[in-house]
Amino acid sequence: MGIVLGIESSCDETAAALVTTDRTILAQHIASQDEAHAPYGGVVPEIAARAHAERLAPMIEAVLADAGMSLDECDAIAATAGPGLIGGVMVGLVSAKALAMASGKPLMALNHLEGHALSPRLADASVEFPYLLLLVSGGHCQILSVEGVGKYRRLATTIDDALGEAFDKTAKILGLGFPGGPAVERLAREGDAAAVPLPRPLKGSAEPHFSFAGLKSAVLRAKESGEHRDADIAASFQQAAIDCILDRLAKAIGSAPPADTLVVAGGVASNAAIRGALETFATNRGMRFTAPPPALCTDNAAMIAWAGCERLALGHSDPLDIAARPRWPLDPDAESVRGAGVKA
Amino acid sequence: MRTLVIETATEACSIALFEDDALLGSDHRVFGRGHAEHLVPMISDLPGKGRAERICVSLGPGSFTGSRIGIAAARSLGIAWRSEVFGFPTLALVAANARTEGKRQAVAVAMNGGHGEWFVQSFDESGLPRAAHCSRTSDDAVAVMADELVAGTKASALIEARGYGTALEAHPDARLFDLLPPSLLTENLAPLYGRAPDAKVPA
Ligand SMILES: Nc1ncnc2c1ncn2[C@@H]1O[C@H](COP(=O)(O)OP(=O)(O)O)[C@@H](O)[C@H]1O
Numbered sequence: 001m002g003i004v005l006g007i008e009s010s011c012d013e014t015a016a017a018l019v020t021t022d023r024t025i026l027a028q029h030i031a032s033q034d035e036a037h038a039p040y041g042g043v044v045p046e047i048a049a050r051a052h053a054e055r056l057a058p059m060i061e062a063v064l065a066d067a068g069m070s071l072d073e074c075d076a077i078a079a080t081a082g083p084g085l086i087g088g089v090m091v092g093l094v095s096a097k098a099l100a101m102a103s104g105k106p107l108m109a110l111n112h113l114e115g116h117a118l119s120p121r122l123a124d125a126s127v128e129f130p131y132l133l134l135l136v137s138g139g140h141c142q143i144l145s146v147e148g149v150g151k152y153r154r155l156a157t158t159i160d161d162a163l164g165e166a167f168d169k170t171a172k173i174l175g176l177g178f179p180g181g182p183a184v185e186r187l188a189r190e191g192d193a194a195a196v197p198l199p200r201p202l203k204g205s206a207e208p209h210f211s212f213a214g215l216k217s218a219v220l221r222a223k224e225s226g227e228h229r230d231a232d233i234a235a236s237f238q239q240a241a242i243d244c245i246l247d248r249l250a251k252a253i254g255s256a257p258p259a260d261t262l263v264v265a266g267g268v269a270s271n272a273a274i275r276g277a278l279e280t281f282a283t284n285r286g287m288r289f290t291a292p293p294p295a296l297c298t299d300n301a302a303m304i305a306w307a308g309c310e311r312l313a314l315g316h317s318d319p320l321d322i323a324a325r326p327r328w329p330l331d332p333d334a335e336s337v338r339g340a341g342v343k344a
Numbered sequence: 345m346r347t348l349v350i351e352t353a354t355e356a357c358s359i360a361l362f363e364d365d366a367l368l369g370s371d372h373r374v375f376g377r378g379h380a381e382h383l384v385p386m387i388s389d390l391p392g393k394g395r396a397e398r399i400c401v402s403l404g405p406g407s408f409t410g411s412r413i414g415i416a417a418a419r420s421l422g423i424a425w426r427s428e429v430f431g432f433p434t435l436a437l438v439a440a441n442a443r444t445e446g447k448r449q450a451v452a453v454a455m456n457g458g459h460g461e462w463f464v465q466s467f468d469e470s471g472l473p474r475a476a477h478c479s480r481t482s483d484d485a486v487a488v489m490a491d492e493l494v495a496g497t498k499a500s501a502l503i504e505a506r507g508y509g510t511a512l513e514a515h516p517d518a519r520l521f522d523l524l525p526p527s528l529l530t531e532n533l534a535p536l537y538g539r540a541p542d543a544k545v546p547a
Contacts, residue, residue: 039545046408046541053412053535057419064423071424087409090380091416097384098417101393102424320388321381 002075002312005060005099006305009052009092010084010112011139012043015301016059018067018074021309023122025302027066029059038178049087056095071103076317078308081109082325089324097320106317108308113330115303117146120263122306123292132259132287134249134278137266137298138164138179141210143252144330145259149310154334155252156208163241164268166212170219170237174230184234185271191235196222198240200247208252209337215240242277249281261288270294348387348396348421349518352379352414353406353434354455354497356515359383361390362522369394370519379413387417395425400529402516403431405463405477405538406455415533430529433536435477437516439467440523441495450474451512452491454498462498463538464489471525479538 001022008015017028033051037043064071079096082089093109100107116135120127129151133144141158161169164181171180176187198218201211215237222233249262262282268274269291282289296303311317346368351358357379360370369390373382387394401418404411415431422429435453442451448469457463457479464485465477480488485498486505494502499511 040543041546044541044543047543049408049412050535050537050541053416056416057423060420061423087412090409091412094380094383094413095416095420098387098420099424101384101388102395102421320384323381 002309003069003073004076004078004108004305004308004312005063005071005074006301006303006308007056007060007077007079007092007096008112008115008299008301008304009056009088010080010082011088011299012037012048013299014052014055014059015299016056016063017301017305018063018069019122019302019305019309021313023125026069027063028300028302029062030300031055031059034179041178043085045085045087048085049091052088052091056091060095060099071099074103074105076106076108076308076312077103078108078110078304080112080115080304081322082111082328084112084326086324086326089326093324101320106312107320107322108311108316109318109322110304110307110311111328111330112304113140114152115307116265117144117152117330118149118307118310119265119292119296119303120290121310122303123296124290127261127263127290130257130259131261131263132253132256134245134262134264135266136163136264136268138162138168140266141212143208143249145256147257149314152330153256154329154331155256156210156248157334157337158210158212159337160211160213161216163210163212164266166216166241167268169216170234173220173223174234181268181271184238185273187231187234188238188273191229191231191233193235193239195232196228196236198222198236200240200243203244203247208248208255210244210248212241212244215244238273242274245274246277246281253285259287261290264291265297267298269297345398346396347398347400347521348390348394349400349521350383350387350414350418351402351434351437351516351518352383353402353404353411354515356517357382357386358516358518359386359390359394360518360521361394361396365522367519372517372519374515379410383413383417397427399427399429400521401429401431401533402434402437403533404434404536405457405479406434408535408537411535411537415535419533429533430531431533432524432528432530433473433477434516435463435465436467436471436473436524436528437520438496438514439471440520441512441514442467442493443471443523444520449493450491451493451495452489453496454485454489454494454502455496456498458539466491471523472527477536477538
């Protein structure tokens with residue numbers, strides 16, 4: 001059995017975790033910076049970097065203390081090396097390099113998205129390659145065929161907003177605050193999903209890509225019309241999002257190698273209505289459905305440590321002069337999609 | 345006692361390993377960007393991979409990113425080696441240039457700041473600051489910094505604009521660490537940013 005220390009600092013969560021190759025999370029800490037960024041209405045990169053620099057080292061000491069371990073007992077040090085806000089990524093990656101060099105352990109400089117992509121295998125030992133992954137977070141919205149560690153084929157991405165972003169913008173329109181996903185989900189439970197007519201952008205189109213910008217604009221118009229209850233708007237928005245996801249997934253499955261498991265990961269995967277719809281969708285197709293527990297869906301360091309465990313098993317490691325990457329597609333061969341910008 | 349010194353707060357990526365006062369190894373490169381890639385490999389090329397009972401790291405002011413890289417590395421090395429970690433002010437290490445070869449001179453330090461401003465601070469003959477560091481426009485810096493000797497990346501610019509004095513054009517250099525007054529070492533490893541983040545609360 002091996003033990004990997006994982007570090008995550010690519011956005012606004014500072015996190016460290018110790019995970020074993022047999023899937024035990026020995027210790028983990030996570031500190032959100034929501035309050036520091038709230039006055040600005042979004043994440044400010046320099047404020048995020050300052051907070052990571054202040055919090056990370058004590059957090060690494062804390063996870064080691066919680067597990068009653070010294071660094072020498074770790075078998076590798078893993079850190080997110082991108083994509084993300086570069087100032088924060090550098091704090092985590094340089095810390096990992098120094099820990100790795102000083103303890104003589106291998107460094108794993110990981111793609112944050114790979115952490116999300118492999119997290120289902122931390123939560124569930126029976127998830128085997130290949131599987132179909134719907135990765136839906138605040139910054140990403142992709143369908144991937146996960147064929148092995150380091151082998152990811154992107155089947156679809158969003159041409160404008162990520163799904164989590166659409167939830168956050170809807171929350172803002174409805175005056176629900178940030179982060180908006182959980183608030184929209186709560187309000188949607190009290191609403192009628194058929195009450196507000198909203199579009200399903202790109203539904204039926206040949207390529208399996210996503211688009212949510214038009215849906216968000218329609219939510220704004222519905223709110224401004226004054227004709228609808230907020231709960232009905234929230235429920236109708238969530239239903240429209242679900243309809244888009246299922247239609248796009250069905251399309252993507254046609255172009256993917258056959259997989260018997262459908263997995264959802266990323267922050268939006270904590271949405272119970274979306275999970276329920278995906279489960280039914282998978283069952284109807286004779287596929288198995290699985291989703292990591294919510295705490296493993298949003299940004300965390302256990303998934304980074306786990307991706308490190310997967311790479312440790314294959315004998316991978318990265319050089320100490322490796323650079324952080326603000327942009328880093330999981331599938332380097334994926335063609336850029338018109339309008340997709342940074343979310344590809 | 346063995347001390348590893350890390351200085352990455354400016355364009356210089358500068359490290360030095362001392363046994364008491366004797367320099368065992370060092371590496372000093374000026375390259376602007378690239379500290380995050382080069383720092384750890386440079387340390388691992390020092391004798392004994394740079395391992396030391398004490399790590400002293402530059403806290404700034406300088407580049408926000410550079411200061412964070414040095415401090416993050418120092419704190420992590422401290423965890424791995426169970427070493428003590430101390431911080432020191434970057435401008436005080438620049439001022440050490442005024443006390444090489446047994447000289448004891450007062451000095452003003454003028455370094456590149458952000459947004460066209462300069463970080464300035466004045467030091468006495470023993471290397472202790474006479475006032476807190478601050479970020480000033482070049483015009484203000486020229487008007488208030490009166491020491492004959494000026495050190496730093498803006499030394500020549502200041503001397504030229506002021507019309508008198510001697511310039512020691514220099515980056516902070518970890519090899520001069522033994523000239524730093526020990527009383528300037530601190531256990532507080534918070535970066536000395538010298539400026540607030542460039543973010544405005546929306547109206
Ligand atoms: N229950 C939920 N329903 C819908 N969206 C959610 C829910 N919980 C979280 N989210 C969304 O997930 C995103 C955060 O996920 P995370 O994986 O941390 O994303 P990223 O790092 O890309 O911002 C936010 O956009 C948030 O609104």
